[in-house]
Amino acid sequence: MQHRISAVTLNQAMPRISEEDVQACRHRISVFLAAHTAYELLPESGKVVALDVNLPVKQAFHILSEQGIALAPLWDNCKGKFVGVLSASDFILILRELGNHGSNLTEEELETHTISAWKEGKAYMNRQVDGHGRPIPKHLIYAGPCDNLKDVALKILQSGVAIVPVIHSSSEDGSFPQLLHLASLSGILKCLCRYFKHCSGSLPVLQLPIYAIPLGTWVPRIGESSSRPFAMLRPTASLSSALNMLVQARVSSIPIVDDNDSLLDIYSRSDITALAKGRAYTHNLNEMTIYQALQLGQDSNTPYEMRSQRCQMCLRTDTLLKVMEQLANPGVRRLVIVEAGSNRVEGVVSLTDVFRFLLG
Template sequence: MQAGPYDSMKDISLKILQSSVSTVPIIHSASQDGSFPQLLYLASLSGILKCISRYFRHSAGSFPILQQPICNSLVKRLPQATTFLFYLDITALAKDKAYAQIHLDEISIHQALQLGQNANSSNAFYNGQRCQMCLRTDSLHKVMERLANPGVRRLLIVEAGSKRVEGVISLSDVFRFLLGI
């Protein structure tokens, strides 16, 4: 699967979503017969979202949908007992070898966040860089900007005061909403 330099961002986004791949190569061939193809770019949902966010950064107020709090339809609700291993990437924990300090199949997301909030904890593997958070009241545009950061694939939606996990929103959730699929 590939795309060309004149394909729309919508078409490329649909290819990524429908094929469940992380990137699509953007290929250009100067010749009529398609020989000598050149790789121009590897398109990803986060890269496309970054372009969209940058484009609307100063005009987001002109589009009311971007200023509204994230919709309930975008949020995947997580029960409090959902285990850390179930939803978050284990590779994010590998850098600090945190996986050796905890039992991933026994710790809930809520417990992991609490450990990370406690700076004195010997298991303080969580920091805001590994697992981004947002509030239910954050605007769609703010959520899009956070998801456009490299390596961020999902945001935990937390309660403002307690940091209790209320749900998750992913890149694909936002694109499905924006594309109406």
């Protein structure tokens, strides 16, 4: 049953937002981001995990799961440089390929199939060619420590990646590169919130409720049409259906709801690494439910209903600044917009949504 917005909600007075206020907000934020650099994102201490391109895919899968991360830059020792990123999306594509009867990649090949071989095969399947029919190589998208934060944010938005490695080289030819950090929209947003939190009164747009701003993806109201359906699934749906939806709908997460469309949990691309536990990826993904897949990433003693606490939620009446502060927390990439009391899903707002709005 698709959730419909209540009459009370429909009759809420829509706060007015002027184009002048929006442009003033965007200008101040752009000026701030242009005046600060990626170097300021570096923590005082921490670690960054990188993977060798010659590692078997299976081993890389387990490393990401054990480290609790969804992606890692790739190092090519022969070339002496970082050449790409291995992400949860790669594992989703690998598992979907394993599930195809006509797949060229067998389960046994995961033991020896290297990251490099997988990336080359993926590039061949999705290749762009020049006028002579030769593949156009894809270059690693990265930032230098002196790049300003606006440029870093635009790189992330325009390339559709979750992070860009911050790489420094003391040589003019780029040799002996050092991986300093993984820059994300979350880290950039944290800088914004820290600066504008105490002067948000001068930017009225930040005090507007998110339903008054063209922000996020919403469940269509009665009589409304949508360019793409809002993705939601029941916990009893198969894991393969969730993986297909993540790829086909081009979303990073799917709200998991009950029969009343109330939020129970959320399945994200990063949850795919939990399948490394107990070699769960060798199971038939059509027979594994989303509920079972999510249990792999949780303590077995944790009740299912308590897992909803890991879902980051907000209300349609929350201000843009409040939503920004929630999204600035480490590991949070999107908030599920729910109805107060019932927790029925009304929409999703992501880091990408916020930055596309703020940067125009």
